[in-house]
Amino acid sequence: MVGYEPDLDIYRNKDWKKIWGDFLKEGNEGKGSALSVPSIRPFNSPSADSSNRDIIPYHLRKITTDDYKGCLTTPLIQVFSVCVSLNIDVGKPCEVYGSIRSFEGSRPRFHFYHRGPEDSETVDKDGTLTLSLIGPHGGAVIPFLDNSLDFRLRDRVQGVDFINSKLELDPVTDDSYDTLLRRDVPGRLGVAHVYYAVFQLAHYATVQVTVTKNDDDSSCPATDIYGSIVAGYANGNRYCRADEDLKFLETRLFDKKSHQPLRVMLGTPIMLSRDVVVVPAYSTLTMEVNLWDSNHGKIAGKTLNFPAHMIGHDPVQIRTQYGCVEVFVHWRHAYLYLYNDRFMDDSDRGESSNDLHEMQKKPRVIYDQQLSSSFIPRDDSCLELLPDNGLASIEVNYRAIDDSDFRMVLFLRDPIGNLEVSRGSFGWHSGSLEAYMPWYSKRLCSVVRGDDGYAAVHYEIFSDASEACLEVRLLAEGHHDRPINLYGSLFGLYSGYNYSTSYDKKYYRSRLFDRARDRFVKQNVGSEIELMKSFVVVPCNASLIIEASLCVLSTDDVEVPIRGQHEFEIDLSNTVSKFIQGEYYKIEICVKFRDQMDRGL
Incomplete structure (x- = not known):
């Protein structure tokens, strides 16, 4: 079975108020695999004049050659320029030469500057110089890999170091994406000003x-x-x-x-x-x-x-x-330069391909196909309101598609401003999944543009996976006849998978429940918590981990936390229940792993 675990994000400009549309999923009929969507985010360029556009019900439209094709993306770093300025007390002309090189940990990657003393550059009369950068040739700098820029610049006139230092480019924080950044690197004779950006979907x-x-x-x-x-x-x-x-x-x-x-x-x-x-x-x-x-x-x-x-x-x-x-x-x-969080040479590609074919010979768990054509409700009373920062998460609960061939079709718009967020599709077939390098178990993101915005789908494709069906109940000590106020989060993640970066935590965990303190829900003790999604695709080489960070808010604003996590190994024969205990309250998590036969097919 091929499992798909996506996170869908939509972007819109600050004037948009509401959004609706269709999210369609297509696969080969009569076969099985699994797909589930945790969330969605919105943004992008304002339209020219969209007031005269014909509004066609998007669930009635067909994909045409005019629709946008999805782009496979990943976070990347672009170094634009490096400017150097002399210290006030230098008082002498400088001729700069040397090197600026990027590293991933201790491994050198790309030269951004490389000049000998015979090819030095003269600092202007005003004491500044924009260096003539080179590279990176043949690739791009990928964040989260302990990136740094190593400065080895010298002054040919005085024969001394101009700057001999290292600039750390990681870690990348949420507020540093998609904006021009400047970092200063001080040295003996002056300072280097590095202008760069970390583009999240690039x-x-x-x-x-x-x-x-x-x-x-x-x-x-x-x-x-x-x-x-x-x-x-x-x-x-x-x-x-x-x-x-x-x-x-x-x-x-x-x-x-x-x-x-x-x-x-x-x-x-x-x-x-x-x-x-x-x-x-x-x-x-x-x-x-x-x-x-x-x-x-x-x-x-x-x-x-x-x-x-x-x-x-x-x-x-x-x-x-x-x-x-x-x-x-x-x-x-x-x-194409990465495989399992490390760089892959030709021998790695051969070994990984052999491992993949051996794994595919083993018995697989197969699931049926269940499509979801309702992405965001089309009833005006249920339109999704977007916050002022232009970023929203919209949860969709759906399950299974077949085999290794599938396509996602997105039609998303803001009906109030008559703006189009996303119109197009992306897909995979078995040939592309195994071409050049196997794409299984990699954290992928596809962007589908519209005339006025775009949607980003974060997902993983598993060559062998099961489907976990979830129920979570709130329990308490003693008798409670009134609803209580509940907020916090529940996430699903996988054992053996790395969630060390904020990017991975934000987009590659399954968001099951997520409520801020001012958006608490009324919850009856003993009843099932309404989850954003009740199915999670789990790769067969991992276990499902449920991570809870919940709070019960009392009538006098006292917070009673329920925090912890439990791991659930794949077991097709039993429903497993585990508890996370708070001081007065606890939650019961029930997990049932299912295959096609369990669903009566």
């Missing part, structure tokens, strides 16, 4: 630029090129706290002055100083291309737009009287 683009001449031009096959190629984002102001910070939210891929042009062979890629740009999956990559040829003058002056999408490439040509500048953007996903 993949990356590899850029390639070539210059060709007209067919009838029989001149030299090489030419001298200068100018700039600068990458940015169409919605860059949403990542900055102030408009004046927009200038730091750009990545310079090519920057040559007229007196130092680059010799380029026509028809071959230009040697860019940087060729990788991290792009949020809901954004558009912009490329400002301004190039001159030393002999023919300006050959390109245009801003290009590349909407982020799944793996593939986008070629765009800028034609001039002299010839053509062609820009290729290749979209990639960072998970």
